[in-house]
Amino acid sequence: MKTFLAKLLARIRGAGNGHHHAPAGGAMPPMLDCDSVVRQLWDYLDGELTADRKAAIRTHLELCKRCHPQYEFEQSFLDAIAASGPAHSNPDRLRARLLSALEVEGLS
Ligand SMILES: [Zn+2]
Numbered sequence: 001m002k003t004f005l006a007k008l009l010a011r012i013r014g015a016g017n018g019h020h021h022a023p024a025g026g027a028m029p030p031m032l033d034c035d036s037v038v039r040q041l042w043d044y045l046d047g048e049l050t051a052d053r054k055a056a057i058r059t060h061l062e063l064c065k066r067c068h069p070q071y072e073f074e075q076s077f078l079d080a081i082a083a084s085g086p087a088h089s090n091p092d093r094l095r096a097r098l099l100s101a102l103e104v105e106g107l108s
Pocket residue numbers: 033034037060064065066067068
């Protein structure tokens with residue numbers, strides 16, 4: 001889960017300091033496999049994907065028992081980050097909380 005954690009920490013560190021951008025589209029295969037769904041989950045949750053891609057991912061999540069828990073897990077992190085306030089005034093504390101949550105989930 002290193003990719004997930006790295007993105008999470010980058011998001012916390014970069015809060016209020018610019019914006020990460022979605023990967024360049026256009027070269028993606030039409031069929032989504034689990035790996036590509038998981039890779040795009042952040043962008044999906046951020047609403048940064050095209051409508052077509054969002055629909056494809058949503059469909060996959062609804063059907064895939066492997067990806068759906070990951071989706072819910074990342075959604076819960078976004079909720080936690082949002083609930084922490086717009087300024088992320090205490091990123092170290094937030095990071096510690098998220099890291100402990102990762103350990104609970106066995107994803108660290
Ligand atoms: Zn899947």
